[in-house]
Amino acid sequence: MTRPATRIELRQEAYEVIASGTAQHLPRETGGILLGYGEDAHIVVTHALxxxxxxxxxxxxxxxxxxANVLLAAFLAQRADDDPTGYVGEWHSHPAPSGPSPTDVAAMQATARExxxxxxxxxxxxxxxxPFFGLITRRQRMGRVASKAVTVLPPLSRSEALGPLPDGAVRRDGPG
Structure with a gap:
């Protein structure tokens, strides 16, 4: 028996698509499909549409x-036969800082039944x-469906964080 997924790991390419799509559609909500694979006890999201x-x-x-079905089919047609990347879920944006609504949870549970x-x-x-709220939904025995809030791991930064500037590197009164 496999352990239930306990977190969602978001890779850089998927992150950029989601962030860009969200920014382009503000103040409206937008969304799409998550693609990736299961690894150990979590879901790895490698791509987003x-x-x-x-x-x-x-x-x-x-x-x-x-x-969505047309985009998903086109994406999968470009993958190698041995590529484990496939459909792993959904994403959408909320212009206000809030997590999944009861409607969001119900929609995921309906999808998980199938x-x-x-x-x-x-x-x-x-x-x-x-900025990311995660939920994992899974069909269980007897047709029941369970949803659980999980941690979302954003991609690692592409550059190292800058340390403090040395004394005198920036004047407080602006360029001189």
Missing amino acids: VVDGPGASTHRYVRDDVR YDGPLALLVHAPGAQQ
């Missing part, structure tokens, strides 16, 4: 399922102290 949602507003996003394995939901709320 933006799927427009007709009628998206500041508090609602419903993806276009037909468009899917074998854990599914991730990422909610990107760029104004929040922690």
Whole structure:
């Protein structure tokens, strides 16, 4: 028996697509598909696709399922046969800093009833102290579905953090 997924690891390429898609659609919500694979006790998200949602507003996003299926099929057709990357869940943005709504959880649970394995939901709320909220949903025995809030690990920074500047490196009164 495998352990249930306990976290979502977000890789750089997926992060950039989600952050860019969110910024381009503000103040409306947007979203799409998460692609990746399961590793040990977590889901690794390597790619994200933006799927427009007709009628998206500041508090609602419903993806276009037909468009989502076309984009997913095109993505998967480009992968090698032995590539483990596949559908692992959904993402969408919240312009206000909030996590998954009851509607979001119910939608993921409905999807999980038809899917074998854990599914991730990422909610990107760029104004929040922690900009990603994660949820993993999985079908269990007897058709029950369980959802659990999980930690989202953002990608590692591409550059090292700068330390303090040396004394005298910057004048307080501006350039001189």
